Amino acid sequence: MRLTNTLQNYRRDWLGADLTAGLIVAILITPQAIAYAMLAGMPPQAGLYAALLPVIVYALLGTSPVLAVGPVAIISLMTFEALQPLASPGSSEYMALAAGLALLTGLWLLLFFLIDLGRWTNFISHSVISAFTSAAAILIVLSQIRHVTGLPIPSDGPLWQPIQTLLSASDQLRPDVLLLFALALLLLLSWQKGMPRLTRRLPQWLASLLNKAxxxxxxxxxxxAVSGLALPVKVVGELPAGLPALQLPWLTWPQWQSLLPSAAVIALIGYLESLAVAQSLADRRGPKLHSNQELLALGGANLVAAFSQAFPVAGGFGRSVVNHAAGAKTQLASIITAVLVAVICLFAARLFMNLPNAVLAVIIVVAVWPLIRFAEGWQAWRYQKSDGLVWLMTFAGVLLGGAESGILLGMLLSLVLFLKRTSEPHIAEIGRVGNSDHFRNIRRHQVGTSPTVLMIRIDENLYFANSHFLQETIANSLQQRPAVQHVVLVGSAINHIDYIGLETLQHLLQDLRERGVQLHLAEFKGLVMDRLQRTDLLPQLAPGRIFFTASEALRELGQC
Structure with a gap:
């Protein structure tokens, strides 16, 4: 394992692109970091701290040249959900818990790295991740209603409380805050839509800078607006100037225990989100993405976030896309971003003192709104009802029970449906297509069969959950075809047979002999046959035979 594959063999002609990308992402991440700190219940400077050392550590260890690590909306929401029952947001205890959560998140990621979890990135289905992301985005939008309206909505209330308060206390709405939000939203959307048209003839680096500014x-x-017009709206307040003091979060043992489950879920979701972003932006001609080393890089990033008074971090989609579009060649662009953020912390922190919370709410809402993707749930339902059900239940679970409950519900339901699907696999009676050596399902094709030969193909591995179903299927087929003298089990789709599956084959052999029917095997793969040869099944099979192809079995047994 190399330290990094993005900074090695650096070329001088890449420096300009990396400098430009680093500057553009620094411009983008500064207001986002403050906004996501507010979303996580942290003081605004914590968002800037999360964009310093974690960014540098990922740049040294990560394998994606463009992934921009730092505070992200989904992880910020999950941080708030994990901590708000334990302490008051913004308090010193809350900040210590956030740092502890980042530490445990980093340790979980390092554990995942040690057990090579990167090889199992598809363990959680896409339906679960899509539904979680959509529901979390809705929760984030609802959490910003209090900043948009100026209403005193508790941050730890149930899902429906912001809407209920909005409807019941409409006479208390702050017109100045609403107007500020509306104008900010109009400016942001107009800029994003119109600026690319105005910058088409400019140099690419300048166009990228203006488009993302x-x-x-x-x-x-x-x-x-706040400074000049003295608007009486809530603002960020003065940020302490300087860099974070490095310190270890000190928590009690019960506090560490209470954070452990949330940290595991945040680690898993943060990794999957980061990996998805990195894969979507991977250049085929660029350095290869190593999924397991990404665990090491993200784990290290979260550990230093814990020591620098920040909160859990991950790879952000929006910033990574901007980094890629701005032409970043290596992670040097991220290091440049971190240096510029450090300069802001040292010399420009006071400039954000009068930044309105309503403006930060606009930045958050616009950033997460594209994450609400109901179309993916509908497409999953149309394709396969079970996937649609997983999407719907995960979505509802996150909205009603929180991120952890929703994800666990989706994973459990996916597992149950998988076991159900594999416990009743597709089993087909097959026959010859014309005079060829091809065999297909007799219910779907015009095929030739023999009245004395029953050819059964199971399209699944044979294991404890579906063994009984295979026996029942063959028994039902024999009741409908009393003239059958031979059963040929075609194993072309079987890659594994567990011990219960082996016992099932032995019981099937005995049951068929009691009926006066002989069992044969055909098209079993070499790996499966190697295991069967270590057992007594093959000697017991005689005078049953093992055929290389289904065509050979039907020709010799059925004279067809």
């Missing part, structure tokens, strides 16, 4: 322009406009 909307959040920074919005922040400047919001600060100017």
């Amino acid at each position: 909307a959040p920074l322009v919005l922040v400047i406009a919001g600060i100017a």
Whole structure:
């Protein structure tokens, strides 16, 4: 394992692109970091701290040249959900718990790295991740209603409380806050839609800078409006100047225990989200993405986040796309971003003192709105009802029970449906297509069969959950065809037979002999046959035979 594969063999002609990308992402991440800190219940400077050391550590260990690590919306929401029952948001205890959560998240990721979890990235179905992301995005949007309306909505209330409060206390709405939000939203959307048309003839680096500068322009406009017009709206307040003091979070043993499950879920979701972003932006000609080393890189990033008074971090989709579009060649672009954020922490923190919370709410809402993808749930339902059910139950679970409950519900339901599907696998009686050596399902094709030969193909591995179903299927077929003298089990789709499956074959052999029917095997793979040869099944099979092809079996047994 190499330290990194993005900074090695660096070329001088890449420096300009990396400098430009680093500057553009720094412009984007500064208001986002403050906004996501607010979403996580942390003071605004914690968001900037999360964009310093974690970014540098990932740059040294990560294998994606463009993945931009730092605070992200989904992980910020999960941080808030995990911590708000334990302490008051913004308090010193809350900040210590957030750092502890980042530490445990990093340790979980390192554990995943040691057990090579990167090889099992498809363990959680896409339906679970899609539903979780959509539901979490809705929760994030609802959490911003109090900043948009100025209503005193508790941050730890149930899902429906923001809407209920909005309807019942509509006479208390703050017109100035609503107007500020509406104007900020209009400015952000107009900039994102119109600026690319105006910058088409500019140099690419300058066009990218202007196209992605909307959040920074919005922040400047919001600060100017509050400072110049003295608007009585809630603002960020003064940020402490300087870099974070490195310190280990000190928590009690019960507090560590209470954070452990949440940290595991955050680690898993953060990794999957980061890996999905990195894979979507991977360049076939660029360095190869190593999924397991990404666990090491993200684990290290979260560990230093814990020591720098921040909260859990992951790879952000929006910033990574901007980094890629701006032409970043290596993770040097991320290091440049971290250096610029450090300069802001040292010398420009006071500039954000009058930044309105309503402006930050606009940045958050616009960033997460594209994550609400009901179309994916509908497509999953149309294709396969079980996948649609997993999507729906995960979505409802996250909305009603929180991120952890929803994900666990989706994973459990996926597992149950998988076991149900494999416990009743597709089993087909097959016959010859014309005079060829091809065999197909007799219910779907015009095929030739023999009245004395029953050819059965099981399209699944043979294991404890479906062994009994195979026996029942063959028994039912024999009741309908009393003239059968031979049963040929075609194993072309069988890759594994467990011990219960072996016992099933032995019982099937005995049951068929009592009926006066002989069992034969055909098209079993070499790996499966190697295991069967270590048992007594093959000697017991005689005078039953093992055929290389189904065609050979039907020709010799059925004279067809």
